[in-house]
Amino acid sequence: MVGEAYLAVDAIAQKDNVFTRMDARVKVILSIVTLGAVIGLPGSRLQLGVFVLAILSMLAVKIPFRLIFSRLLPPLALGTVVFWVMVFFQEGRQMFILDIAGLKLAGYWEGFYLGTTVLARIAGSVAMLMLLSFTTPIHELGYALIWLRVPRVIVEILLLTYRYLFVLWDEGMRIRQAQTLRLGYPAWRKISGWKQAIRSTATLMGMVFIRAYDRAESTFSAMQVRAYNGNITGYDFKNWSKLQTKYLVSSLIVLFVLVVVSV
Amino acid sequence: MILEAQQVHYTYHDGTNALQGTDIAIPKGQFVILLGSNGSGKTTLFKVITGLLKPGRGEIRVDGRPIKEYSKEELYRKIGFVFQDPNDQLFAPTVGEDVAFGPVNLKLDSAEVARRVKAALEMVGIPHLLNKPIHYLSYGQKKRASIAGVLAMKPEVIILDEPTAGLDPAGAREIMRLLVKLNKEERITIFMATHDVDLVPLYADRVFVLFKGGILLAGTPQEVFNQKERLRNAQLRLPRVAHLGEILFKKDNLLIDKLPLTIGEARRMVISAVKREGERHAR
């Protein structure tokens, strides 16, 4: 099953550590600046530096290595494919020649540099984003986004979506299991089995959507009896501590040093 | 009377007549239970008296004034409604934010909001869960959090739809004790629905029995449970100890003065029966 492990991110962001105690706004600002640098600046040293720092930070607060690895794998695999495509197709100075069964394939330096850049950018930005999400609960992130002037409606819907994702997830999985028990997902290697599995999937989706609709009605009623007037996040309940300037400034200095060293 | 419904009718879009001339009156400060089988109309009645559904005919009065004259804010400062499924009610990401939702909508200043949130969570016994995301709560904790969300609006009456459904005996007892505390200490009128008849004699000052959208019986638990036949017709039953008392009275000619409703009353009944038998022989 895909999803359940994905949602584990949230459980980890609840753990208490240096980064989770940090103000979400600090983390968001820092992440945006870092991402900007990683994507905007040329070369690959800074990017790799960010990658290493982010991974080390995650390990330092005891985020399971397996989880980090499994999350990194797909984007890095994609990046590696791109890397090789570039090495072979970005023509320029020749780097090496592969001779596979008479078929000559040339690799090029230009492609190698470019491929490394792309790979390093992917690594750096993915690691940075992972650090952010593994250390910031979504609701804190939401309030940081409001503070950063992201339209409130988007954040409100985001938070509702996130909240009810867990509820619908449980319901949907139960329905899926009930279907399984009555052989709704038979061996899908056979055509007839596959057809049945598709049919069951469409039914499951329909049922989850109907649940969502009905729950929206009940939730709306529950909002009404608490005098709902159109605003869901009227007030940042958690008294924001003063923006932790010292964290922000010191991290920005680290980033600046990285940039200077690597460019 | 803090709440009154007079000859209320309600029909759903598909033609189901869920309420057919329902009459209730809830005196201030009491603990009132609405007893009814599945589909008898309990939830519909609650939605009508909280203004979520507009009755087809009939009138609702809150604290003596027709409900139509209230503004939303005024109304929901007076009445709180706790839904059966706490997941419907807890839509904010964390407990604290959810409890703050009502007070914020009442346009209270943030210090007052924070104070109310804290007080409400303490009343229901979960102040430590303030910053917990909802999806990490157990069912019983969710139930408490949803009650806190309503308490934070400082209502005069709280309406609860099957507050013990889905809870184990210990969890159900805790919620009922919480409601009794709110009723006795905070003087909040409680009006709750259930189909668990064993709860009624332990907690209710008054009972209404709803059946097919109409009030079949009303009165004290003793009055209501004396109408055994009508209860059974309404798909309900006697509390188990009352059933025992009834059998002993009818089939074994044991003399009892009134139907025992709680374990304490049943105990007294047995003791006095034994004593009487002793006295009969002593004479």
Add this chain to the structure above:
Amino acid sequence: MILEAQQVHYTYHDGTNALQGTDIAIPKGQFVILLGSNGSGKTTLFKVITGLLKPGRGEIRVDGRPIKEYSKEELYRKIGFVFQDPNDQLFAPTVGEDVAFGPVNLKLDSAEVARRVKAALEMVGIPHLLNKPIHYLSYGQKKRASIAGVLAMKPEVIILDEPTAGLDPAGAREIMRLLVKLNKEERITIFMATHDVDLVPLYADRVFVLFKGGILLAGTPQEVFNQKERLRNAQLRLPRVAHLGEILFKKDNLLIDKLPLTIGEARRMVISAVKREGERHAR
């Protein structure tokens, strides 16, 4: 033994140890109740023994063979699982189509499917609802339809997760009678979870008490309810009449030979106490 779980462990992704070395054995043909408070792991145990979740450690055997050796079809011909909420289980638009879902997937021919659908609906007592859209059923009818869907696969054992939850007393009694009928007449082994202790003595041949993912007590209802303290520790309680018996015995020194668990037993207890008092004085 139709079902066995040996030292089963299960841990959810977030690290919750829901099952910690659970052992159960369900003899063929019996009516077995799994009693446990909220979060004790009942649903998880059911999902593990039906193969929906893979246990971290331990083994499940169905009819003596390890569950791993079964194909899906073989397995779900043997065991049926009725979920707590019938809405999770009824996916087709009409009752008939829903009940036919399993048999069709077993690749039975259409005459046989029709026969099974009819038989299953008759067994649960709703043959007249064959063409009704699910959306229009009451909760109790949905419950029956969901049981019919499982019956149509002709399983040897049916596992039910809190089959009476959310039903009113009359509805709950009807479902329990249906289960007894399936057990006695169709010889289907029943294994059901509940936290309603009052149900246990009326129906169960055997009881397992689950607490924090382990079996705390197992045996006949009489054996289990004699361990009052351990039950209370597991967030459960005695059946109400047993509680009455206990008080009369402990506080009032009434002589009783065994704890009454049902109203019938309690009645006998009271009668004999009264008689004994009479005889004592007569002497």
Add this chain to the structure above:
Amino acid sequence: MHIQDGFLVGKWAVGWYGAASVFVAKGLYDIAERSKKALMFKPLLGLVGAAVFFISLLPIPVPITGTSSHPAGTPMAAILVGPFVSMILGVIALILQALLFAHGGLTTLGANAFSMGLMGSLASYGMFRLGRKMGLSLGIAACLAGIVGDLAVYVTTSLQLATGMPGTHGMSVGKAFMTFFVLFMPTQLPLALLEGLVTGGMVSYIARVRPDILRNLGIIKESHGEEAGNEA
């Protein structure tokens, strides 16, 4: 199909943010208008968002390759709430996916919002409306919408990569586009077909079981009854 962080050079990443934001503004305006009419619209969007997100997590086996894929859910959302509002849901899904699964990214959010959110929604919605006008049944129209929607995302993304990927300036845009287009064909074509099948199946299921929902959302006409199948 999302563009990963790092695949777009800075100026294109910013450019797509700009392009997407115009339509986000339109989506926000639509939400505000519809919320005025019915206060329930916002909670409804939250729940529809959750349902669509759930749908996008469902693995579907692909028989030929032996792997599994998952639907995008965008066409479904577009059919249910309209193209621009559906784009907002798309943006939300993209943010969550970036955070929870490291899928997509923040710098490419603009580009992904444009392709998956906007182009996918517009194409699906347009196809669905067109199909209905042509008298196709709900299921078929939704199925076509699913296919066309995914294809639109696929084409737009290939174009975005062709123009914005580092190192593509040497090539002509046309050649680069064809490269990406062919490269993604084996995964994207079956996915589009799957999306069509499940979207169609889902819509016709809802139409059979709860036609009232489709009526309330304005997808089928008031009590026309034609789609309702065996409504009692």
